[in-house]
Amino acid sequence: MGAHYADSFILIPGRCFRMVTDPEPRRQGQPTHCDEPVVWRGRFRTRGDDTYRVDACEVHGDELTHHSRV
Numbered sequence: 015m016g017a018h019y020a021d022s023f024i025l026i027p028g029r030c031f032r033m034v035t036d037p038e039p040r041r042q043g044q045p046t047h048c049d050e051p052v053v054w055r056g057r058f059r060t061r062g063d064d065t066y067r068v069d070a071c072e073v074h075g076d077e078l079t080h081h082s083r084v
Contacts, residue, residue: 021060021061022045023058023066023068024047025066025068026069027069028052028069029047029048029052029069030047030048030049030050030052030069030070030071030074031048031058031066031068031069031070031074032048032070032071032074032077033045033046033047033048034046034047034048048071048073048074050071050072050073050074051071051072052069052070052071052084053070053071053072053075053083053084054069054070054071054072054074054075054078054081054082054083054084055067055068055069055070055081055082055084056068056070056075056078056079056080056081056082057078057079057080057081058070058077058078058079059079069084
């Protein structure tokens with residue numbers, strides 16, 4: 015798993031919400047889905063103060079508010 019890609023995210027239940035930098039050398043610098051297992055469910059607030067209910071992996075779970083283990 016790479017660092018999260020910009021502030022991009024997805025809203026797919028059962029998948030970590032964060033998009034990450036693709037580690038594949040030929041696609042370096044492009045976004046891909048974070049493939050880590052989901053362990054958190056909570057709310058994610060964007061810079062524009064929109065709030066979304068999302069699932070997250072262990073690493074990205076600390077970006078959530080009002081979260082609980084899945």
